[in-house]
Amino acid sequence: MIKALLFDISGVLYVDRDPVPGAVEVLRSLQHSGLALRFVTNTSRKPRGQVFDELLRMGFPVQESQIFTAPRAVHHLILERSLRPYCLIHPDLETEFVDCDQTVPNAVVVADAAERFDYAHLNRAFQLLVAGAPLIAVGDNRYFSSGGALHLDAGPFVKALEYAAGVEAEVVGKPAAIFFRSVLASVGCAPEEALMIGDDALADVEGGLKAGLQACLVRTGKYRPGDEKRIALPGARLADSVVEAVAPFL
Amino acid sequence: MIKALLFDISGVLYVDRDPVPGAVEVLRSLQHSGLALRFVTNTSRKPRGQVFDELLRMGFPVQESQIFTAPRAVHHLILERSLRPYCLIHPDLETEFVDCDQTVPNAVVVADAAERFDYAHLNRAFQLLVAGAPLIAVGDNRYFSSGGALHLDAGPFVKALEYAAGVEAEVVGKPAAIFFRSVLASVGCAPEEALMIGDDALADVEGGLKAGLQACLVRTGKYRPGDEKRIALPGARLADSVVEAVAPFL
Numbered sequence: 086m087i088k089a090l091l092f093d094i095s096g097v098l099y100v101d102r103d104p105v106p107g108a109v110e111v112l113r114s115l116q117h118s119g120l121a122l123r124f125v126t127n128t129s130r131k132p133r134g135q136v137f138d139e140l141l142r143m144g145f146p147v148q149e150s151q152i153f154t155a156p157r158a159v160h161h162l163i164l165e166r167s168l169r170p171y172c173l174i175h176p177d178l179e180t181e182f183v184d185c186d187q188t189v190p191n192a193v194v195v196a197d198a199a200e201r202f203d204y205a206h207l208n209r210a211f212q213l214l215v216a217g218a219p220l221i222a223v224g225d226n227r228y229f230s231s232g233g234a235l236h237l238d239a240g241p242f243v244k245a246l247e248y249a250a251g252v253e254a255e256v257v258g259k260p261a262a263i264f265f266r267s268v269l270a271s272v273g274c275a276p277e278e279a280l281m282i283g284d285d286a287l288a289d290v291e292g293g294l295k296a297g298l299q300a301c302l303v304r305t306g307k308y309r310p311g312d313e314k315r316i317a318l319p320g321a322r323l324a325d326s327v328v329e330a331v332a333p334f335l
Numbered sequence: 336m337i338k339a340l341l342f343d344i345s346g347v348l349y350v351d352r353d354p355v356p357g358a359v360e361v362l363r364s365l366q367h368s369g370l371a372l373r374f375v376t377n378t379s380r381k382p383r384g385q386v387f388d389e390l391l392r393m394g395f396p397v398q399e400s401q402i403f404t405a406p407r408a409v410h411h412l413i414l415e416r417s418l419r420p421y422c423l424i425h426p427d428l429e430t431e432f433v434d435c436d437q438t439v440p441n442a443v444v445v446a447d448a449a450e451r452f453d454y455a456h457l458n459r460a461f462q463l464l465v466a467g468a469p470l471i472a473v474g475d476n477r478y479f480s481s482g483g484a485l486h487l488d489a490g491p492f493v494k495a496l497e498y499a500a501g502v503e504a505e506v507v508g509k510p511a512a513i514f515f516r517s518v519l520a521s522v523g524c525a526p527e528e529a530l531m532i533g534d535d536a537l538a539d540v541e542g543g544l545k546a547g548l549q550a551c552l553v554r555t556g557k558y559r560p561g562d563e564k565r566i567a568l569p570g571a572r573l574a575d576s577v578v579e580a581v582a583p584f585l
Binding site: 241 | 449451452455457458461465478484485487488490491492495498499500501
């Protein structure tokens with residue numbers, strides 16, 4: 086018995102800047118279904134407000150409070166632990182961390198920094214890690230799909246820093262179970278009563294299954310044939326798109 | 336019975352641009368000892384000729400033919416397999432690959448590219464790997480020491496690409512056994528008759544031991560207290576510097 090549907094956003098609801106055919110319509114139907122809807126993303130090139138605006142502009146009937154972004158979870162953790170982060174993040178995301186003390190950093194935060202992933206920034210992060218700063222990662226996604234090609238996400242740079250400094254990152258976004266659980270806490274349902282729908286076999290589907298959710302891999306966005314074989318746990322559903330994935334709940 | 340001494344160069348013979356105290360003098364003595372001397376480096380910010388010139392300028396009595404650099408080994412492999420490399424390398428190293436066909440690349444070569452390790456270059460390499468190109472790495476060194484600080488070497492970027500594309504790099508320089516063996520082939524001695532002296536616990540010492548050589552970790556260059564504990568094989572020697580390491584052979 087499913088009580089909550091969790092959607093990855095980019096690659097699931099839309100690809101590049103175009104809604105997946107039928108996605109806006111099924112979302113409209115679902116908003117009146119009695120199911121709790123949550124939009125769960127590691128996207129870290131923009132703050133939550135911009136994620137929300139873009140979904141609205143594409144016609145998706147979402148509320149900002151239904152959107153859970155990994156960078157906001159990182160921000161919460163930083164404040165909770167009174168850390169002073171060195172933020173290797175996209176310039177557009179800086180507004181999410183503007184209230185954090187970033188002088189004399191004692192932690193390294195890595196999100197999808199895009200062109201800021203250059204030698205100087207990575208070397209600075211590395212030197213802080215060697216000096217003992219913890220490494221906090223928004224996610225460990227390998228790549229994302231855009232303009233018909235795959236592009237490096239934050240994960241590879243997190244791995245680079247882990248290897249260089251001999252440390253292990255604390256991953257705060259998907260696939261971390263704690264992230265899925267914080268989303269479900271806002272619904273008040275058990276993990277097995279929730280279905281995670283995503284195009285990332287590891288972060289969305291394997292991560293969701295590991296956290297006890299049901300999970301469905303969609304063949305849109307970054308999906309490549311055979312991705313389902315990379316999921317180490319049994320029980321993943323497979324659907325051509327988000328429209329097929331939610332059909333049982335309409 | 337040792338017949339050959341293999342020296343890592345940077346961090347062992349010199350630190351930054353200063354010879355390790357006493358290193359020039361012991362090298363002079365060793366050149367007349369009857370032992371074969373080889374200088375073995377993953378350094379990939381400069382071609383072999385420049386490595387040679389710098390050693391000469393510091394007063395080290397070496398011959399260019401005694402120097403084995405990982406980039407030259409990669410170059411050899413590229414020609415042998417008729418590959419067209421996309422070279423993610425330092426601009427100064429381009430002369431080593433000038434005779435390789437680099438149009439329509441079907442292989443990715445990664446050396447210590449320094450500031451060229453930026454998002455655009457790494458993303459291009461990633462896309463070639465996804466398309467099936469093999470990943471060939473000069474080394475997998477984590478970091479090097481310069482100006483009193485540690486700096487990212489090529490290894491972390493190799494790991495980033497491996498993780499992103501789900502591939503495994505072929506490491507051609509240290510710690511690859513084949514690299515040590517090609518150096519020993521030029522001497523004509525067995526692995527156990529050679530001693531590798533280096534400041535990198537993994538690439539030099541663990542790598543040397545794995546290839547069957549004897550090995551000595553020196554406490555100069557990138558050495559940090561406790562590095563010897565990272566060596567997974569028994570039998571490593573430990574010395575304060577190259578001078579102490581070669582004392583038994585003078």
